[in-house]
Amino acid sequence: xxxxxxxxxxxxxxxxxxxxxxxxxxxxxxxxxxxxxxxxxxxxxxxxxxxxxxxxxxxxxxxxxxxxxxxxxxxxxxxxxxxxxxxxxxxxx
Ligand SMILES: [Zn+2]
Numbered sequence: 001x002x003x004x005x006x007x008x009x010x011x012x013x014x015x016x017x018x019x020x021x022x023x024x025x026x027x028x029x030x031x032x033x034x035x036x037x038x039x040x041x042x043x044x045x046x047x048x049x050x051x052x053x054x055x056x057x058x059x060x061x062x063x064x065x066x067x068x069x070x071x072x073x074x075x076x077x078x079x080x081x082x083x084x085x086x087x088x089x090x091x092x093x
Contacts (some may be wrong), residue, residue, distance in 0.1 A: 014038060018038070
């Protein structure tokens with residue numbers, strides 16, 4: 001019995017923690033666990049890169065504080081695309 005594919009719940013948890021970490025709601029050391037998963041998981045790595053880019057763009061255009069509405073919209077669209085990707089079988093048999 002081998003574990004060739006990571007359970008989706010791992011990705012879900014990793015991304016949840018990622019968002020919390022980016023919001024400074026998780027301690028710095030939690031990053032080790034998050035990064036350990038992301039470094040080995042392409043979908044999560046993609047999501048992380050997108051999130052980081054968005055954060056930088058928002059930080060640049062509004063240095064004071066990111067509008068919650070904009071942020072929520074972006075995060076929702078990212079999550080939607082992740083769900084679509086992970087649930088898409090990718091093959092038509
Ligand atoms: Zn993952």
